[in-house]
Amino acid sequence: MDRTQFASLIEQIYEIMRRDGLTLIDYVEQLSWILFLKLLDDEEKKKELLYYGSESNYTPLIDKKYRFSNWPSAVGAKNFEMADAEKLKKFVEEEVLPYLRNLSGSPEREKIAEIFRNITLKIRDPHNFKEILLKIKDIDFNNPEDTHIMSQLYEETLMMMGREGGAAGEYYTPRPVVRFMVKVIDPKPNETIFDPFCGSGGFLVESYRYIVEKYGDRLSLEEYKNISKNFYGQELKPLAFLIATMNTMLHGLQANIVLKDTFSENIISGPKERYKVILTNPPFGGKLSKNQKENLPIPVTASELAALQYVMRKVEPGGRVGIVLPDGVLSNITKSYVKVRKELVEKNNVFAIVSLPQGVFANISPKGGTGPKASLLFFERGKPTKEIWYYELVPPNGKNYTRANPIKDEDLKDALEKFEAWRKYLKTGDEEWKKKAISENSWVVSIEEIKENDYDLSARNPNRKLTVEYPAPEEIIASLEEKERKIVELLSEIKSILGEKP
Secondary structure (H helix, E strand, O other): OOHHHHHHHHHHHHHHHHHOOOOHHHHHHHHHHHHHHHHHHHHHHHHHHHHOOOOOOOOOOOOHHHOHHHHHHHOOOOOOOOOOHHHHHHHHHHHHHHHHHOOOOOHHHHHHHHHHOOOOOOOOOHHHHHHHHHHHOOOOOOOHHHHHHHHHHHHHHHHHHHOOOHHHHOOOOOHHHHHHHHHHHOOOOOOOEEEOOOOOOHHHHHHHHHHHHHHHHHOOHHHHHOHHHHEEEEEOOHHHHHHHHHHHHHOOOOOEEEEOOHHHOOOOOOOOOOEEEEEEOOOOOOEOOHHHHOOOOOOOOEHHHHHHHHHHHHEEEEEEEEEEEEHHHHHOOOHHHHHHHHHHHHHEEEEEEEEOOOOOOHHHOOOOOOOOOEEEEEEEEOOOOOEEEEEEOOOHHHOOOOOOOOOOHHHHHHHHHHHHHHHHHHHHOOHHHHHHHOEOOEEEEEHHHHHHOOOOOOOOOOOOOOOOOOOOHHHHHHHHHHHHHHHHHHHHHHHHHOOOOO
C-alpha cells in the first residue's frame, strides 16, 4: 500500500470507531493494541521462517490459537471474511484478551501481559469490530515500506491526539522540539538512552532515528541489531505505555519500556541504574504524595522539580541530560527551588538553556489556551557550571504559536546553528566560536552572575530592545495561574517553617 491508501485506511477505521461512539483517545488505544497483535503475529511468522529447517525450532510467544491470523479458524471459519462477527468478537473479548493478560514464563511474555492488563475491547458492535479487522489484516509488517508508512501515519495520529489536550496531550511533545533536543544531546550508538516519563515514546524514537541516520553506515550488522538494547523508558499510565510500546515497535525499535511510577524510586542513597543519556519531558503541575516526597533528597511537592532532582541522579558521571521544564522551575524563589538549582549548577555543567515562547505546548494545555511557558535545559553531570549559553526562540513572522500554528523544525534552525558554534567553543576554547554563538537571540551568562541572582536560571535576553507588548488574555490567565501556584507553595513552606500543617 502507498501512503494515500494507508491514510485512507486509517481514516476509514477511525470513522468506524466514531460510528461506534468512541472518542479520539479510544481510537488510538484500540488501534494500538490491534496493530500490536498484528505486528507481533507478522514477527512470529518471520522468526518461524528463519528457524525453519534448523535443529532448534522457534517457540512462539503466543499460542497458535490466539495469534491474530488464526482468529478466524478459532471460530470455525476459513478467513476473516467468512467469520461470524459475533463469534469473532466474543472469542477476542472472552478468550484472547484474558489469555494475553495472564501470559508468563519469559520477560517477553510478561511484557505482553503487562501491556494487556488494562486493555479491554471498547468496540461494542461486532460488525464494526470485524470491519476493522478486515481492514488491518492485509497490512504486512514484514514489508519495510508498509512499516515505514504506517509508522509515519501513527506519529501523525499521536500529534492529532496531542492537540486534543488534557490526558492525551501529556503523551505528546511537539516533534520539532524533540528532534532539536536530540541533536543538542547527540546520542551515540553505544550509549544507554533513558526517558523516565516516556509518554508516546517520542524521545526514544527520535534518538533511535538520529543514531541510525548518523551512524548506520559505520555499524556492523551485529552492532546495528544491538542498538535497541540501549533504549529504556518508564511510563506511569497504561494507555501511554501501550502507545509507547506500539510506537517504538513500528519504528523498528525494541525498547525496554516498563510500566512504572518513576517517583516511586528512592534516589536519596543513589539509584541502582544510571544512564549515559536522559531525554525527557516530565509532567507539569503534578503533586507528589507524602511517600513519593520521601524518595527525594530535597522533599518537594511539584512534579517538575522532583523530575529535575531525579534526572540529576539517574544520569551517569559524564552523561548528558536534556529536559523540558516550566519556567517556574528556573526562577521560583522558594527555598527548595533555589536549593535544587544551586546543586544543579555546582555538581553539573549546565551548558545550554533554550527559552521557548508561549504557545509551543498549547497541545498539552487541558483547559485550552497557550499552554505552559517552558524552557529546554541541558547539562552534563560531574563538573560545575562556569557559563551558560542561552537562546530565546522567537516565532517567525510575528505570529504566536497556537494549535493551528504549531512550531516547525525550521523555526529552530538558527538556534541549532548558534548552539553548534557554542559546542565548538566548549570543545576548543576558541573565542571566535563563542562570538559566533552570540546573536540578538542568544547570549552567555557567567556562573558568578547566576549566583548573584540567587541561582535564578531564567532567560533574560540582554540584546533585545525593550518594547511594550500587550499579552493575549489567555497568556494573562496562564501567568496568573502560575503566580497563584507559586504563592501557595510559598505559604506551604512558611507554614512548615512555623511548624504548622501545610
